[in-house]
Amino acid sequence: MGMLINIDNGGTLTDICVLTENNFYKTKTLTTPYDLSKCFFDGLRSASKAVYGEENVARLLAEVDHIRYSTTQGTNAIVERKGPRLGLVINKGSKLPARLREQDPELYDFLIGDRVSEVELADVDDESKGADTTSVITRLTSVGANRIVVCFESEKADEYEAQFKRIAFDNYPRHLLxxxxxxxxSELADDVSTE
Incomplete structure (x- = not known):
């Protein structure tokens, strides 16, 4: 086994454990919720000091075989009901909202509620309907969504989602969103169910 770095991002502290063939090192750094990349890299600097006796992140990254990253912030946000309000963009006829709500109605209502918009997949492929297709973003943000999740149930979900993304960013450049x-x-999981 080569070097393995485990980073667990918590609400207050970020824990870092480094496993090598013969040794185990552990260290902590403060979590920086305003920028999680900062505590991630602070953790790597701290880990390199623990492993080498001096800060040498370049060497650490050159020698590591695997980095595992986990966070309790998402779990904490859900448990404490402090998470973002999601807006869900789905294809017409999708059973996804019903299946999600069935699992935990209270959690579904908190995270998504009535912030669901449907699009016709044929419209996603039609350039002339681009503005109409992405108007769902305006509707969702106007009812309080501060994150948009696009999930199409189709064998070609990745293609439809990529097209929707292109149209959305043409109509809503990132500086406007x-x-x-x-x-x-489809960018997060490739096991989209079409049932």
């Missing part, structure tokens, strides 16, 4: 990130299901 501001702090409303868009997440695309």
């Amino acid at each position: 501001g702090a409303v990130p868009m997440l695309f299901a």
